[in-house]
Amino acid sequence: xxxxxxxxxxxxxxxxxxxxxxxxxxxxxxxxxxxxxxxxxxxxxxxxxxxxxxxxxxxxxxxxxxxxxxxxxxxxxxxxxxxxxxxxxxxxxxxxxxxxxxxxxxxxxxxxxxxxxxxxxxxxxxxxxxxxxxxxxxxxxxxxxxxxxxxxxxxxxxxxxxxxxxxxxxxxxxxxxxxxxxxxxxxxxxxxxxxxxxxxxxxxxxxxxxxxxxxxxxxxxxxxxxxxxxxxxxxxxxxxxxxxxxxxxxxxxxxxxxxxxxxxxxxxxxxxxxxxxxxxxxxxxxxxxxxxxxxxxxxxxxxxxxxxxxxxxxxxxxxxxxxxxxxxxxxxxxxxxxxxxxxxxxxxxxxxxxxxxxxxxxxxxxxxxxxxxxxxxxxxxxxxxxxxxxxxxxxxxxxxxxxxxxxxx
Numbered sequence: 001x002x003x004x005x006x007x008x009x010x011x012x013x014x015x016x017x018x019x020x021x022x023x024x025x026x027x028x029x030x031x032x033x034x035x036x037x038x039x040x041x042x043x044x045x046x047x048x049x050x051x052x053x054x055x056x057x058x059x060x061x062x063x064x065x066x067x068x069x070x071x072x073x074x075x076x077x078x079x080x081x082x083x084x085x086x087x088x089x090x091x092x093x094x095x096x097x098x099x100x101x102x103x104x105x106x107x108x109x110x111x112x113x114x115x116x117x118x119x120x121x122x123x124x125x126x127x128x129x130x131x132x133x134x135x136x137x138x139x140x141x142x143x144x145x146x147x148x149x150x151x152x153x154x155x156x157x158x159x160x161x162x163x164x165x166x167x168x169x170x171x172x173x174x175x176x177x178x179x180x181x182x183x184x185x186x187x188x189x190x191x192x193x194x195x196x197x198x199x200x201x202x203x204x205x206x207x208x209x210x211x212x213x214x215x216x217x218x219x220x221x222x223x224x225x226x227x228x229x230x231x232x233x234x235x236x237x238x239x240x241x242x243x244x245x246x247x248x249x250x251x252x253x254x255x256x257x258x259x260x261x262x263x264x265x266x267x268x269x270x271x272x273x274x275x276x277x278x279x280x281x282x283x284x285x286x287x288x289x290x291x292x293x294x295x296x297x298x299x300x301x302x303x304x305x306x307x308x309x310x311x312x313x314x315x316x317x318x319x320x321x322x323x324x325x326x327x328x329x330x331x332x333x334x335x336x337x338x339x340x341x342x343x344x345x346x347x348x349x350x351x352x353x354x355x356x357x358x359x360x361x362x363x364x365x366x367x368x369x370x371x372x373x374x375x376x377x378x379x380x381x382x383x384x385x386x387x388x389x390x391x392x393x394x395x396x397x398x399x400x401x402x403x404x405x406x407x408x409x
Contacts, residue, residue: 033100074089075087076088094292145192146192146194147194148178149177149198161383199269222314226309228307229326233250257309321395384403
């Protein structure tokens with residue numbers, strides 16, 4: 001069978017989908033979901049359009065036409081705020097984007113398998129042709145699907161790691177960006193090979209229930225508070241001498257505006273642990289829950305608009321340094337006793353550990369376990385150098401610290 005056309009098609013970045021509106025007009029579904037994904041990352045229709053080379057008029061028209069055709073609200077525009085306003089995906093928009101990415105990954109996989117099976121018996125006619133194909137693959141169509149927490153995606157680190165791993169191994173890793181709780185739920189449904197998350201309690205439950213077979217710690221940073229530059233709650237001095245629990249108590253006592261992700265993500269779960277340790281159930285107009293906001297970058301934008309405080313990871317705070325918010329690092333008191341409450345409980349830790357979990361192939365035979373193990377080992381070795389340097393050139397400091405695990409334990 002002649003394989004040239006098959007190879008060209010396979011390497012031409014896939015298929016295109018159109019949405020027909022009442023038999024009159026067609027919308028590019030590829031353009032629509034690329035736009036939604038960029039809005040999810042940048043929090044702005046204009047920035048998303050610019051990154052894709054679209055005009056703002058085309059981008060906004062595409063969203064409006066899609067919303068009309070689907071009968072859903074996909075994007076919420078915010079008046080005012082940073083740079084004159086912003087945008088975020090609605091819950092329906094986020095779910096639709098996730099479903100499309102899963103669908104596209106599955107179709108891409110099936111195309112690779114189908115076309116790959118049709119090119120047997122055709123060898124490269126020259127060494128140059130083999131070199132032009134890129135890195136040698138262990139088998140045609142080898143790929144992995146990863147459900148990842150938002151922070152490595154929003155900062156750009158995960159894209160860099162995936163590209164470097166592909167160059168080293170020929171194995172393509174694609175990711176779905178969601179909160180840690182949602183990522184582990186997707187893995188429980190058998191829709192991915194791996195999970196990258198930062199929710200230790202949920203991860204432990206996932207492993208104990210037999211959904212995962214291997215867990216490795218990949219990298220870490222820490223949780224920090226961000227808030228208005230003028231610090232209306234006056235937490236700067238307190239943060240220098242007290243732990244995060246005392247700072248949270250102060251925010252509650254003063255009814256200072258606080259934005260919560262409220263989405264069962266790793267960041268949200270950490271925030272809830274702090275409130276619980278503080279003995280406070282946060283409620284009232286001062287406590288703003290925004291589960292529809294995508295990731296820590298979205299929460300930072302909302303906190304800047306509301307002039308509120310928020311708990312985020314340090315990488316997100318550094319990337320958003322132009323937001324106008326101030327970063328507060330809380331000191332962890334030595335020992336457990338604090339004069340304020342005579343508590344013998346140590347203050348809650350703020351270390352933020354990101355772990356990779358490989359889904360149990362015994363539960364889901366479709367899991368590409370050998371390739372997933374290879375990715376885990378690569379992350380624990382070669383990937384550590386990439387993690388250690390990431391962000392240093394642009395921000396003057398790395399955004400994550402490598403875990404330096406060489407044995408995968």
